[in-house]
Amino acid sequence: MMKKQIAVLGAGSWGSVLANVLAENGHHVQLWSRNPDQVAELNEHHTNQKYLADFTYQPALHATTDMVAAVTGAQVVLVVIPTKGLRQVSHQLAQVLAASGDQPVIAHATKGLEQVTYKRPSEILAEEIPAAHRQAIVVLSGPSHAESVAIHDMTAVTAASEDLASAELLQGLFSNQYFRVYTNDDVIGAEFGAALKNIISIGAGALQGLGYHDNARAALITRGLAEIRRLGVAFGANPLTFIGLSGVGDLVVTATSKNSRNWRAGYQLGQGKPLKDVIEQMGMVIEGVYTTKAAFELAQKRHVKMPITEAIYRVLYEDENVETAIKNLMSREVTSEVE
Numbered sequence: 001m002m003k004k005q006i007a008v009l010g011a012g013s014w015g016s017v018l019a020n021v022l023a024e025n026g027h028h029v030q031l032w033s034r035n036p037d038q039v040a041e042l043n044e045h046h047t048n049q050k051y052l053a054d055f056t057y058q059p060a061l062h063a064t065t066d067m068v069a070a071v072t073g074a075q076v077v078l079v080v081i082p083t084k085g086l087r088q089v090s091h092q093l094a095q096v097l098a099a100s101g102d103q104p105v106i107a108h109a110t111k112g113l114e115q116v117t118y119k120r121p122s123e124i125l126a127e128e129i130p131a132a133h134r135q136a137i138v139v140l141s142g143p144s145h146a147e148s149v150a151i152h153d154m155t156a157v158t159a160a161s162e163d164l165a166s167a168e169l170l171q172g173l174f175s176n177q178y179f180r181v182y183t184n185d186d187v188i189g190a191e192f193g194a195a196l197k198n199i200i201s202i203g204a205g206a207l208q209g210l211g212y213h214d215n216a217r218a219a220l221i222t223r224g225l226a227e228i229r230r231l232g233v234a235f236g237a238n239p240l241t242f243i244g245l246s247g248v249g250d251l252v253v254t255a256t257s258k259n260s261r262n263w264r265a266g267y268q269l270g271q272g273k274p275l276k277d278v279i280e281q282m283g284m285v286i287e288g289v290y291t292t293k294a295a296f297e298l299a300q301k302r303h304v305k306m307p308i309t310e311a312i313y314r315v316l317y318e319d320e321n322v323e324t325a326i327k328n329l330m331s332r333e334v335t336s337e338v339e
């Protein structure tokens with residue numbers, strides 16, 4: 001494939017590693033961060049100690065705090081900012097694009113739902129960046145811990161877009177011997193799968209922190225997937241997406257791995273650590289904490305049953321004891337597995 005000019009916005013663990021994959025693939029990549037010290041560290045030492053300790057990035061990867069310089073001329077802008085900051089960064093990006101007249105494909109790898117509006121990341125991007133200043137929006141999602149991608153663990157993800165050509169563009173930019181990208185046209189399913197698996201991952205960590213075993217984890221993952229699919233389908237997702245990479249794939253990796261910040265947060269909660277301390281000490285985003293609130297409220301509004309999400313909501317936001325929440329889940333009226 002022809003080498004492209006790409007801007008990656010957000011230099012946390014995921015943004016920086018995705019930028020590195022693109023640089024390894026020979027593309028011209030500018031990585032934007034708001035933090036000048038981090039930019040200097042990336043450019044001078046090719047490291048990013050706060051977010052990915054002991055990893056050396058491609059020397060060709062260039063970091064900058066100047067969004068105009070990063071984005072101008074880019075054919076693709078990949079936004080990898082936590083959900084909480086996505087609207088603000090998208091707004092800033094829209095102003096840069098309006099001034100430059102460029103119309104890049106916009107991709108994102110953010111996993112969450114916005115507080116209060118319950119919007120998905122692609123909806124936020126579409127609202128903030130007028131269609132006149134961009135091409136289609138593509139979601140990059142799937143089972144992919146930054147730490148594993150950095151060491152070239154074999155990884156498969158989904159590029160979802162309503163515009164197949166744009167999904168295929170992302171597929172071509174990223175795919176290599178260790179990183180394989182599939183396309184999908186179901187943006188809604190890909191984004192609901194990505195956001196909601198973090199809630200179940202917190203639950204899986206909590207179970208392990210409390211000393212539960214394999215059966216408990218398998219039950220949580222399976223019934224978790226049932227409620228993820230239920231909410232996604234209520235909003236028009238294709239049910240098949242939930243048995244794909246951005247559904248069960250991502251759920252499995254995050255609910256079974258110590259690399260997952262959501263799992264680690266749940267584990268610490270299960271061991272009795274207060275949420276405030278867990279958040280403070282993680283130093284990286286735990287998207288599931290915020291998505292739990294948004295998903296709980298959204299499910300109530302739409303009358304969709306999400307008992308696991310509700311249990312985790314009560315633990316995170318109503319101080320319910322984790323063990324009590326699990327007992328309550330197990331003592332609900334028994335029901336049929338398939339609706």
Ligand SMILES: NC(=O)C1=CN([C@@H]2O[C@H](COP(=O)(O)OP(=O)(O)OC[C@H]3O[C@@H](n4cnc5c(N)ncnc54)[C@H](OP(=O)(O)O)[C@@H]3O)[C@@H](O)[C@H]2O)C=CC1
Pocket residue numbers: 010011012013014015016033034035051080081082083084085086088089109110111112144145146147283284285287
């Ligand atoms: N880590 C992973 O393995 C994966 C993460 N994801 C998803 O990717 C998204 C980003 O995660 P990740 O990179 O891990 O997060 P991190 O917490 O590692 O990093 C977040 C980055 O975003 C920047 N940022 C946050 N808010 C703003 C803002 N308002 N303006 C400018 N920059 C901002 C931070 O800058 P600063 O340092 O200045 O605060 C930091 O560079 C999340 O939605 C996550 O769920 C998806 C797949 C894998």
Ligand SMILES: O=C(CO)COP(=O)(O)O
Pocket residue numbers: 111142143144145146198201250253254259260261262263285286287
């Ligand atoms: O989404 C991820 C892996 O696919 C990352 O999950 P965590 O945010 O829990 O680390």
